[in-house]
Amino acid sequence: MNREAVSFRESIRRTFIRYSMVPVVVVALLVLVIIGFSWTYSVTYRNARENRETAGELKRVTDVWYGMLAEVEWGFFKNGEVLSTNKTYNVLYDSCREFGETGNLVVLSPEFEVLFSSKGTVPYYLTEPQYYDWGILHAVTKAYGRTVTSLAEGNLCIGKGVYSAGVLKCIMVYIIPDDVILRLAGSGERYLAITDENGRIYASNNMILHDTYGKISKEFDKETGYIKAAGKLYYLCRTEIDKGLVVYTVDDMTDYIRVIMLMIGVIVTVFAGIVFITYKSTDASSEKYTEDIRRIEAAFESVSNGDFDVRLNTGSSKEFKTIGNDFNAMVKSLREQITENKELATNVAFSQLKQLESQLNPHFLFNTLDNIRFMAKIDVNAAEKMIVSLSGILRYTIRDTREEVTLREDLNNLQFYLNILQIRFNKRFKYRIDVGEDIMDCLIPKLLLQPLLENAIKYGFGDREKLSVVIRGYQITDRLVFVCEDDGAGIEPGRLKEIRETLGKDTNDTAHYGLYNIHRRIKLMYKGDYGLDIEAREGGGTLVRIVLPRTLKKPEN
C-alpha cells in the first residue's frame, strides 16, 4: 500500500488517541462484561439459593407434620382406640412448638363422625356429605394409608387414613395454619409461590404468579431459567420436593436490565465525552508539542529559499533547545562561508577579467613593428602614423583600469587598430563601421570589438587578395547587438564546431583565445542570456554576433 507520509503533529496526535482512547474502550467493555456477568450470576445464584432454602424448609416443615400424624397413628394402634385427648395434644404441641401455632388436627371415623378436633371446630369440608367423596377426604381414602397433601377450600391439609387389617379405622386431617405456610412464602425478597404438581398455588407472596383460577400463571409455569412473561424478562427457579409440592421463585429482571442499560448509557456517554475531549485536547496538545518541530521546519525552509538571516528560537525541551542553538550556529557559519565564497569568486572573476582583456596578440605586435621598420625606410609619414596608432593602442590597454567603457571610447581605440591594418594591407583591406549615434554613450566591456577584427583578419584572408569587413551596432529594446561580418574565406566546419563547443565551456584549452575571451568576459560581467555566437560558410564569409545589455554611462557629477 502506498502509505503517505503524515505530519509529525498528526502522528503524535494519533499516538495520543491510540494510547488514551483504546484503553478507555477496553476497560469500559471489560467493566461492562464483568458487571453484566457477575450481576446475572448473582441474581441467578441468590434466586436459586432462596428457592433451595425455601424448598428445604418446606420439606422439613411438612416432614414434621407427617411425623406428627405418624405418631398420632402409632398411639392409636397402641391403644386400639384413639389416643386420649391429653396425649394427642401432647404430640400436637411437641410437634408444632416451633411454629407458635398448633393448627387444627381432626380425626374422623370411617363414617365421618368427628372423633377429635384440637380446635373444637371442624370445617364444613370435613363434615358435609357432598365432601365425603371430594377434596381432602377423597384424597385420603384413595391413598390407602399414605399421607397426602391437598388444598381443601383454600386450606392446605395433610391427611392420612389409619387402616387396620385393610379396614379403615379412622381418618386424620391436619389443617396447616395459614400463618406458618405464609411465613415460608412471604420471607423472600423475590416472587415466590408454593404449588402442587398441577400448579395450584398453596401460598405465595404476590398476585403476579396467579392466574384467575388460583393456579400458577401459564407464563410462569416453566422450568428453571430465563423466561419471558407479559413482555418482561424474569429469572425463574422451580424445585419439586416430594409430597407433590413445588416451589417457584421468580426474579423480575426488568430493573436489573434497566440498571444495566443505564450503566451502558452512562459508560457510553462518558466514553463519548472522553473521545470528544481527547480529540479536542490531542489537537491542542499535539500542536503545542510539535510547535518547535514546525519552527524547525519553517527555519529549514527559509534557509533553502536563500534566507540566511533566520534565527531558530526553540525552548520547549532541552533537546529542542540544543537543536535550535546548533542550527543557529550552523546557519551563522554557513552565512559567513557564503560571504567569503562570494568575495573569493569576485576576486577570481576580476583577476580573470584583467587577464583576459590584456591579451594583446603578440603576433599583431610583431607584425606591426615589422611593418613600422619597413615603412620607416619607404614612407616615414606612414611609419610615424603607425607608431602613433600603436602607442595609442598600448596606452588604451594599459592606462584605463575600468572594465567598462563607452562605445565611443572603444571605437576611438578601434580606429588606431584600423589605421595600422589600413597601412599594413593597403588596398587589400576595406572596412565600414556602422554604429548609430544613439548608442555611442552605452557602456560596453573594454576592448570588445578589436578581437572581432583580429578574428576576421586571421581567418578571412585565407588565399584571398582582398577582404572587406562591416561592423554594425544597434539596439533592440534593451539589448545592444554588434555584428561583424566579412566576405572572407570563412571557417571550415570542423574548426567552427570546435570554436562553438569552446564557447559553451568555462575554461578554454584550445588556442582560440580571441572570441572565447570576449564571450567569457560577457558571461562573467552580465548575468543573463548574453554572449557571442558565430556563423560561417566555407568560402562564404564569417558572421560574429555579440549581444549585451544596454546600459548607459552614469552621468558624472
Added chain:
Amino acid sequence: MDFLKRYKAIFIMLPVVAAFICAVMLFFKLNFKPERQPDLVVVSPHPTAFVIPLINEFENETGIKTEVISLGTSDALKRIMNDKDVDVLWGGSILTVSSYTDKFYACENPNREHFEERFEAVDDRITCFTLVPSVIMINTDLIGDIEVNGYEDLLNPELKGRIAFANPGKSSSSFEHLVNMLYAMGGEDPEKGFEYVGKFCENLNGTLLSSSSAVYEGVANGEFTVGLTFEEAAVTMLKSNKHIKIVYMEEGVVFTPDGIYVSLESERKNYAEEFVRFMTSENAQRFIAANLGRRSVRNDVTELGLLAPLNEINTISVQKENVIASKDMWIARFERLFDEVNHE
C-alpha cells in the same frame, strides 16, 4: 480509506463490542424456557368461582393437568371451532351450541344412563351438564312492600328505572330471559310475547346493561332493586350473604341445560372423555348441586342446596328449533323495541 486507517483501533473495537452484545443476547435467548404444556385445554364461560373447585378435584382425581381459558359463550364457541389446541368447550346453553353439533365428538360416557330421561335423549355429541334456569333476583332491603312474583309484576310503575337487565345481544343469560319472557308471556306463540317485551322495555326507562355480571352485582350492591339473571348467580350472591331473594317467575320458568362439548379435532380425546365423565359423575354433580348453585342433570342426585325444589316451580318448555332459528331476529327485534320506547 483514510478514515478507516486513521481510526483503525476503533474499527477493531467495533466487532468486539458487537460480539459482546451478541453473546449476551445469545446467553438469554438460549436460556428461555418453554411453558410446561397442559394435558388438556378447556374453554369455558363459567365463572371462576365455579371452575376452581371442579378443576382442582378433576386434576387431583385424574392427574390430568388442565388449562382453563375463560371466555364468553360466543367467543368460547368461536375459539373451539378455530383453535386445534382447545379440546373441550365447557358450558354454553345447548340452544346456542346445537347448530354446531357436527363439529363435536360423541363421547363414551357411562354416566349418561343416570341422566334424567330428557337429558339422556339429546344428541350423542352433546353432553348435558347442569341446569341453569332464569330467575328474578330481588334486593330485599330495597323492595319494600312491592310484590314481585313474575314478569307481569315487573311492569309496576314503581319499579320504573329500577330493573337491571343486560343486552341480550351481549349476554347469553339475558337472551335466555328474553326467550323465557316470549314463551311465558306469549303462550305457545312467542310472537305474542313481544307485546309484553315492549312494555317491559318501557319500564327499563332507558337502562340496558352490557354484561350478566352487571345485573346481579347491581342488585346485590343496591344500584337496582330487581334484576333478571340466572339461578347460579343469584345463589352465589345468597351464599355470600347479600340481602337478596330469588323469585321463580310464576308465568313459567324455562329449564335449558348447558353442556360439555368435545372438539372433533381434539388430539387428546381420551383426556377429554375423562373430563366429561368426571363432570357428569355422581360426586361432581352432587358437589355442584350442593355447593355451586346449579341443578344436576342426573336422576340420582337429589341435593338442592339453596335451590328451590323443581315441583315448586312452574316449568315450561320451548321449541328448541324455533329458538335456534330465531335467535338473531329476536335480539334485533328487542333492540328495536328498546330504542323505540326509550327515544320517542
